[in-house]
Amino acid sequence: MHAIVLVGGKATRLWPRTRWQPKALVKIGHYSILEIIIRRLRDCGFDRITLCIAHLGDMIKDEFGDGRHLGVAVDYCAEERPLGTAAPLHLVPDWTSPAVVMNGDILTTIDFADLHRQHTTSGNLLTVAFHKSLLHAGVGVLRVRDGRVQQIWEKPNVEWNINAGIYVADPRVRDHIPRSDAADMPGLINALLADGQQVTGYGFSGQWYDIGTPFRYQKAMKEFLTHPDRYLRPDAPSNGNGRRNEVALEPDGDRLSVADLSPWS
Template sequence: MRAVVLAGGLGTRLRPYTTIIPKPLVPVGERPILQHIIDRLRAVGVTRIDLCVNYLGGLIAAYFSQARLEPGLELHWHWEERPLGTAGALRAVPDLDQTFIAMNGDVLTGLDYRELVDFHVETGAALTIATHKNPVDIDLGVLETTDGYVSSYREKPTLHYDVSMGVYIYEPRALKHLPDGECQFPELVQRLLTAGEKVAAYSSDAPWYDIGTPQEYERAVQDVALLTEQ
């Protein structure tokens, strides 16, 4: 199995941590985020990982040139001369001609990647998105109305939404829908749906940390034991 890790973002939401180091190298416990990701991918049988890098990518490459990697794992580096987006970056990776995992370089999760791949294959989808139930607290009263009349009223409810975990399974045919130039992941999803392709959703309640903000980073640091036990 092959995986692509998107590690080229600026990490602006995680400042000041990312002022001098790229987000994938921010430590969680004794290892950087990207080391956790690579180790978990290797543990489920991934033998090749393609890393798309840009901002401070030289530091990432330097770290992994010295890091101890599991036997049988190949790392390949792909440099974005200009930002291509969370989907467009895949254009920089050659020979994506089989089913592959793609994920953001700031996601820590106990997700079972093998189950995710098996689910994807069973659906026959061009793309599968791993999802997580995320609560959103509304600090106001929420009304539902019909023809100008109130049909229900809920005071400060908590709503739950299926959100993307930043982990995906691609079929090569999905890449044919990428436009030239920059393309963000939501745009690719819309293009696939418009073209009549199946996009599947795999729901998981595994531990998940989208380390894009200081609050989420601190939560991951506090729960690092859960990450290492998965």
């Protein structure tokens, strides 16, 4: 199986830590973020990893080479200018079957093999992994339309479906990505939907950390140092495996979906 990891960003929010090294090489314990990702992908059955590099990309090449020392085949595609999170897919060589596509700054217990399997079963061009998180609101929440209160929830628990920055994409998605401009994955999702294509949602409730800020980095570091086996052993308990979820949640007592709180609903 094939995975594509996007590691070209400058990560300015983590400066000065990332000023002289790519974020993908920032350490969490004894391992870099990217090595943890590669090891987990490998142990989930992925044998080819394509790294989309840009900022300080030669340092990533020097670190991982052809991937042989980690038991995978690593190859590279390089951006000459920032292309976002979707347009780099045009540069991936020899891409002929569905591949996991993910940001290179994520610490997670998601089952990559099950995600890939569910995508293949769906027959769709794109699957979006989403992390199911519960927000505890400590205030009353109103639904208001045309100046009239429609409903009130007192201190509800709100379930958020957060885009995890992890996808499975068929190579044909490139037909929906502009070639001349930078493009991001949300734009690709909207383009597919506008073209009448179904996009699969894959929900999971295990661990997920987006290492985009110093605060999030510290949280991920603490989690990894406390439970390293969660991330280095795919068969370790992960507090919930992924599953496909294509049904919108409805209000139920104190639980409601984010859609129910939208001012445009």
